[in-house]
Amino acid sequence: MAMTLRQLTTCSSPATHVLERRSQRRDRTYDYVLHTCVRHRWLADNWKGSRRVVEEGELRCGVLFEYRGYAEVLRSHSWEWVCRLTLNDLEDDHQGDVVGWLRAAFAELSAAGRSAHDGVRVALGHAVLAATVEQDPKVAEAAVLNALAVAETAEAAARGA
Incomplete structure (x- = not known):
């Protein structure tokens, strides 16, 4: 694992x-x-x-x-910070569609223009790219989780945590 x-x-x-x-x-x-x-x-x-x-x-x-699996970690990101920041929940709003969820969160932050969340937006953009580029599924999952981890740290910095 x-x-x-x-x-x-x-x-x-x-x-x-x-x-x-x-x-x-x-x-x-x-x-x-x-x-x-x-x-x-x-x-x-x-x-x-x-x-x-x-x-x-x-x-x-x-x-x-x-150490949890891909789907569990995605739900954790959704619950812990993505939904709070962008009002996009992986399960409730996107029925588990990871690419749709990531794109919506990225679009929400992009529509806001330059802000303290620019680093989060950039990292979410990387997550979208990792989820949509054709590659080995396990490599894509790892890349998405890594990009979300960077976005999460940037979000913590933006709110002063």
Whole structure:
């Protein structure tokens, strides 16, 4: 199972709280592992898993190791930030059509003109391209998730998280 690295904040504080969700699946140990500082631990208030306090280490606040499958990670992006930013939900508005969802989110940000979300718009454009260029499906999925991870970090920066 592949791992996707996500960065939910631009906070430079060391992580002191860890949320781990163990997987029920046999092909992976975890669904995700999120590291936050004390100030940003609220980000995981609605997330399931076991929580623990750790010594300050090498990981910074907002680092998320994501082990779930493609569809689950897309839903997470939709719920956690894309829908809030663009009002486009993957399931409710696009019935799971990933390309339609990405295009709509990109168009929404493009219509707004230059803004603090320019980096998000650019990364969403990369996700659209990755989802529509003919290539190996697993390579396309990895490219989409990587582009969304960059967009998510840019969105966090734009809102000051």
